[in-house]
Amino acid sequence: MNGKSENPSDGGRDGPVPKAVVSRLSLYLRELQHLVRDGHETTSSTQLGNVLGFTDAQVRKDLAYFGQFGYPGIGYRCEELIQAIKQILGTNQPWPVAMIGAGNLGRALLRYKGFVQQGFRIVAVFDNDPDKAGQEIEGRAVEPLERLAEVVREQGIRLAILAVPAPAAQEVADMLVEAGIDGLLNFAPVTIALPGTVSTVGVDLAIELEQLAFAVVNRKKSS
Amino acid sequence: MNGKSENPSDGGRDGPVPKAVVSRLSLYLRELQHLVRDGHETTSSTQLGNVLGFTDAQVRKDLAYFGQFGYPGIGYRCEELIQAIKQILGTNQPWPVAMIGAGNLGRALLRYKGFVQQGFRIVAVFDNDPDKAGQEIEGRAVEPLERLAEVVREQGIRLAILAVPAPAAQEVADMLVEAGIDGLLNFAPVTIALPGTVSTVGVDLAIELEQLAFAVVNRKKSS
C-alpha cells in the first residue's frame, strides 16, 4: 500500500507480542473504521488514545511492535492503518467458521452481523440434537456432529465457535481437535483442556457481569 | 463462616486491586463450583493453578489481596472460598438487571441460564421498536425506553445489559446514565463515553474472533 511498513504480517521485531497489545489492536481497528465512516482521512495517537482511554505513548508503542505506520507531523492514514492491522490480525482474508450448537446462543450468533463485517463467515452449523440436525437455520443446514471432520476438511474450516451446554463442552472440544480445528471460541462456562497446538479464547457472559458488579461495588471507572 | 478471613468484603489490604486479579477471581469461583459439584471438599493453589493455567503462587497471591482463606497443610475449603469470593465480587446477593434491546442477542441472553446461576436476574426488558414494546418475552413484558427511569427506580436496578445496534448505543447509554444506572455491560461494538461514576464492561464478539485468528496465525497456546 505504501513503502513504509517493515514487518507487515507478523510480530517481526523482538520477542512474542504481549496479549494485551493484540487486544488493543482490535480496538484501534474498530475505532479506525468508525473514523473512516465519519469521513476522517487521518488520525493521531493522541486522538485514538483519547477515545479509547489510553495514553498516546501506548498507542504508538503498540503499533511500533509491528512496523512503522505513521507519518511524523501528520499522524496515521486511517485506511492504510486499517489494512495494516487487518493483515497483522489475519483478517485481511475471510475465515470460514463452524458453529457448534444451535441453541439460543448459537442461533443468535448465526444472525449476528458483526462477524461478517470483520471477515468471519459461519459456513456450517452442527448440533447433536436429532430434532435440530436436518433443520435449516439462517440458510444453513444443521449437520450432525458425525459430519464434523468431513465438513471441516471440505470447507477448509480452521475456527469453531462452541455454543453448547457446559457439560458437553469438553467432549465436543475434543471432537473439534480431532477434526483438525486450529482455534476455538468457547462460550461454555468451563475451562477447556486442549493440546498446545490449538488456541482458545473463552467468553463467559456471567463472568463479565460479575466483573461489572465488582466494579460497581468498588466504584471506579473500570473499562 | 469461619473466623479466619480478615477483610471479607472489600480490597482491604493495600491499594486498589488490579483488574487482572479480579478477572481471575471469577475463574477461581467457576472452578470451585465445578469442584464442589464433583464432590471435592477442599482444593489447593496448585490444583486450581493447574486447571486454569496459572502458577500456584499466583493463585495464593490473588486471594491474599482479600484476606486469609486457606489452611496451611490442607489448602482451601471449597464451599468456604466460594462464599468468600462471592462476597468480594458482590454476588452473594442477587442483582436485578435490565436488558436493553430485544433483538437476536437480547432475546438469547434473556434465555441464558448462566446469569441466574451466578446471581443476576433480568427483571426488565426495554426496546424502542413499538412492535416489540408490549410483547412478552420469556415471561417479561417488553417496555418502551420512556419507562426506563421509572422501572429502574421501582425495581432498584443498578446494572444494565446493552444489546442494541451500534449506532444507537451511545444514545441509549446516555439514557441509562440519566436513569441512574451504575454499571453497563455493553455488547455493541463501539466505545461508549460515560461519566466516571458509571462502570462499563465491553464485550465485542467479533473482536474475540479476531483475537483467536491472531493466535492461530501466530501459533501459540493462547488462553
Place this chain on the structure above:
DNA sequence: TAGATTGTTAATCGATTAACAATC
C-alpha cells in the same frame, strides 16, 4: 519557518514468580 506528531530510548511502575518460614 513553526507546529504537529511520529518512533524510540530510558525511567517508572506494576505484576508475576521463586523461595521459605510458619502452620496444620
Place this chain on the structure above:
DNA sequence: TAGATTGTTAATCGATTAACAATC
C-alpha cells in the same frame, strides 16, 4: 513426626509512561 500447603517477602520480569530527537 513427616508431608503438605499456606501467606508473604524479595527478586525477577514485563508493561506503561515520559521525554525528546527526527521528520514532515
